[in-house]
Amino acid sequence: MILDNINYPKDLKTLDIDKLNTLANEIRDLLINRVSKTGGHFGPNLGMIETTIALHYVFNSPVDKFIFDTSHQTYTHKILTGRKEGFINNKVTGFSSQKESEHDFFIMGHTSTSISLGVGLCHARDIKNQNENIVAIIGDGSLSGGQAFEGLSNGGALNSNFIVVVNDNEMSIGENYGSLYNNLKDLRESNGECEHNLFKSLGYDYLYVEEGNNISDLVEAFKKVKDTNKPVVVHIRTLKGKGYEDSETRKEKYHYTMPFDLETKELINKSNDENYIKITNDYLINRAKEDKNLVAITAGTPALLNPFRYECSDKFIDVGIAEQHAISIASSMASQDINPVVCLFSSFVQRAYDQLSQDLAINNNPAVILLFNAGIAKNAETHIGVFDIPLISNIPNIVFMCPTTKEEYIKMLDYSLNQNEHPVVIRVPSNVKNNEGEVLDIKLNKFEKVISGEKVSIIGVGSFYHIGKEVLEKLKTYDINATLINPRFVSELDYNMLDDLTKNHELVITLEDGLLDGGFGEKISRYYSNKDIKVLNFGAKKEFADNIELDVLYENYNLKVDNIVNKIRENLKK
């Protein structure tokens, strides 16, 4: 194996093209075998093996600096920069990290930032009178994010070396949308020679590589632009998922995968459990039959809207990776009596804070936003879902709801789509639970007292309502019959109910599946802060927890039932 002798970029500089091709094949086998076992970004990495080899062959990393956008295409880069063993043993992270290697410069997990970060490195280089190459590698749908354009426009005005490699695999996570991608298509189809060229219009020199999985062509192209003294775009056409038949043909499915069997193509831990994506799609498909003004919107994460997008394709809008645009068109459409439902991952909604505040909240248009993957979970530090409550609940006018069960979620969807007063955000739970009794009607900013007790009141938000219930059961063993409240809303408090609690409770605890700082519990603490009732807030600590097991996080955050019960008992009057 050639790969056995390759540990650092210098090791491949002496290889000829044939050997580099063999190396690419060996790496491809390694990637397919490892990622099928561990899960990870499959298609994006398989498409970029040759590019990464060619980059390291031509440039001199880490003096020359590579910034891989989103850094979900860096597996080959990791293998070639001293992290082969770590990659094989699944010890290195799925994203780039300067903590891992001097060949990485940033921890990156959200898209569209590489060009700006590259421009920053160019400014730093120029200030220090250095002359290294700065190479931003962007693509796989990232180019449509607004920041990429801010970066392109500012980068295009540099009077010094700046190389942008546009990896054009004709895909985002799903298909690409927007006229930007039509231009890439025109460029591909004309071998880079069509009349209108976005990159040239922004001042870049431009080079097209039709065979973006051909190392020889890539090496030639990179040699041409190396040490350029002005901004240049190298537009390379690659095949996402290259090297495994199923991922070449089913690109979206294999963008990111859980562990799967290479022969049968089946997921190892296939779950047939009901899940909230299915529940959401069933609901929307059903509602679309009666509501001709219903529209579902996503920003580059269309899997959230399978199968709605197929069954109701005329009511489905994917704006590509462009969360700001998604929120603004939703507000705009809602102002015209259209009923838009925006489906986003919790971690990505923060990319549109200004639009949530300005275009949506100030205008108070009744768009509906559903947030998935919210809450404490084992996640890359760039994809944590604990920040959405502080982010959104402190914006005026937006109604933010946290359902506890499937039935309540559906009731909240009905409520949201049937009203015309406010923008609504619903935090979709991760695990499906069913309501025990009938779901009460939703009344704006009214909490639900599910169990009436005394002494201790437990306010359990969304998915943590169920932890609250466990706590309540456990407290019974200490002869404490607690009250249990489902607040339903995290954007405003139910002051009547809170006042009422002061009559026969000495302690209120809040449980939220998110950050304590700026969150829901602090609002309760503030309200009670001058009253004769104690409060304990439970939730996540302010930190970027990186791939920490859920069990450890719960331990660290004092979220285990026994721990909560102990804290309650410590805080009761003797």
Next chain:
Amino acid sequence: MILDNINYPKDLKTLDIDKLNTLANEIRDLLINRVSKTGGHFGPNLGMIETTIALHYVFNSPVDKFIFDTSHQTYTHKILTGRKEGFINNKVTGFSSQKESEHDFFIMGHTSTSISLGVGLCHARDIKNQNENIVAIIGDGSLSGGQAFEGLSNGGALNSNFIVVVNDNEMSIGENYGSLYNNLKDLRESNGECEHNLFKSLGYDYLYVEEGNNISDLVEAFKKVKDTNKPVVVHIRTLKGKGYEDSETRKEKYHYTMPFDLETKELINKSNDENYIKITNDYLINRAKEDKNLVAITAGTPALLNPFRYECSDKFIDVGIAEQHAISIASSMASQDINPVVCLFSSFVQRAYDQLSQDLAINNNPAVILLFNAGIAKNAETHIGVFDIPLISNIPNIVFMCPTTKEEYIKMLDYSLNQNEHPVVIRVPSNVKNNEGEVLDIKLNKFEKVISGEKVSIIGVGSFYHIGKEVLEKLKTYDINATLINPRFVSELDYNMLDDLTKNHELVITLEDGLLDGGFGEKISRYYSNKDIKVLNFGAKKEFADNIELDVLYENYNLKVDNIVNKIRENLKK
């Protein structure tokens, strides 16, 4: 006067071009006279009079829908849509508002949103099978904001009517930066015919109007594109500040103006008071002499960096309206031992939340961000400066400081630029106060106890420290000798000091010049929530307060000293 008979768009449809020109002159006189008296957006509105007349002449508002980006160019639109008297009497707002008129569709104050909002209206129209024209009017620097590009790319893929009017006055608030503007320049210089055309590359038809202040040319152009069935850009070259000699030549100064004398050109209420912009610039100019790696960055608000930008032009970067890019390059440069200082208005920093969190905080690079115009003030609802503490203080890793005096501010600048551990945000106060004693050294997350008292402890954040001092004085008249604390930091608490307070205090009050929800005070309330000490949090209510007088806001928010003192006395043990 022709204007006497013009109240609605229908009134100008019968006028000939000569009369329209006379009308433009009359409106120009009105604008110059009114805005010089009341203050407001001067240059942007003077440049757009002819365009607005031509738009209303050709299109059929409000069936056809205009969306003016940022809506700071809508004075003529207001005059022509039933709000002439309100404009003259200064009763209508400076921005568009659907509450004022059916000819407005959105409240808009931040830039770069009009194209997305327009695309949303297109989707709504197409769903409803209507056929009106949707016209987004963008320019004056707004085009460089990332969302504008997200909108352009999605709008360019529409298969229906969408008209984007690009008002190219060669300016933002200040000069324009970025290769986008180089392309506009090339287009201007080639009468719209140069080889590379950004808009055509994004799928738009394209029309160039060289004389963008000539009604006849504009009418002709708009007639050409009216009822188009595909996306089109009308690129018009206008003169910012047209009609008043000084504003034509000094475009940046007259972008927005306070009331001024038309003859002498002097501001009516000229202040020679020391201010924090001057203090900041003096500091940076001085520091730049010794620190060759210092760089100051702004995003389209270069006035914050006068006179630094002139004296240290090689250390000054204006990225144009592109806050996301500004934060990311700062983080990137800081990772390379450059010392970037980003100067932004509080209300605009929220446009870069994702970059603050991902590119800056997760990477923990020691960039410094200075926020101006933060705090409770009379402001348009789109420009409120009360959200920055909830927004930023709840992001891990970022150190957020609030100085109380000029001397402390300088100490904090020194501290921030001399450390290499964390990103730092400093909330620049509005009014200059001087420190009474020597400023203590900054120690990370350590509060400063300025006056040691008992029973009541006052924690006054930043500019509200001084209210705290007044409260303390007033309390003395009731024989209460309170403690006074300057917390300095709002991102973390000084637990030792907070614990210490419990010994001889029964009440802690927090005073912050910002939103209560998600803010600093709530962190204090949470910390004390299970302890035998009461807390009262004072700050702004969660609302978009629109142009409310400061005195009324303080009244509404219980921030008057007497009120605070009363609340304290009510909450003390009898």
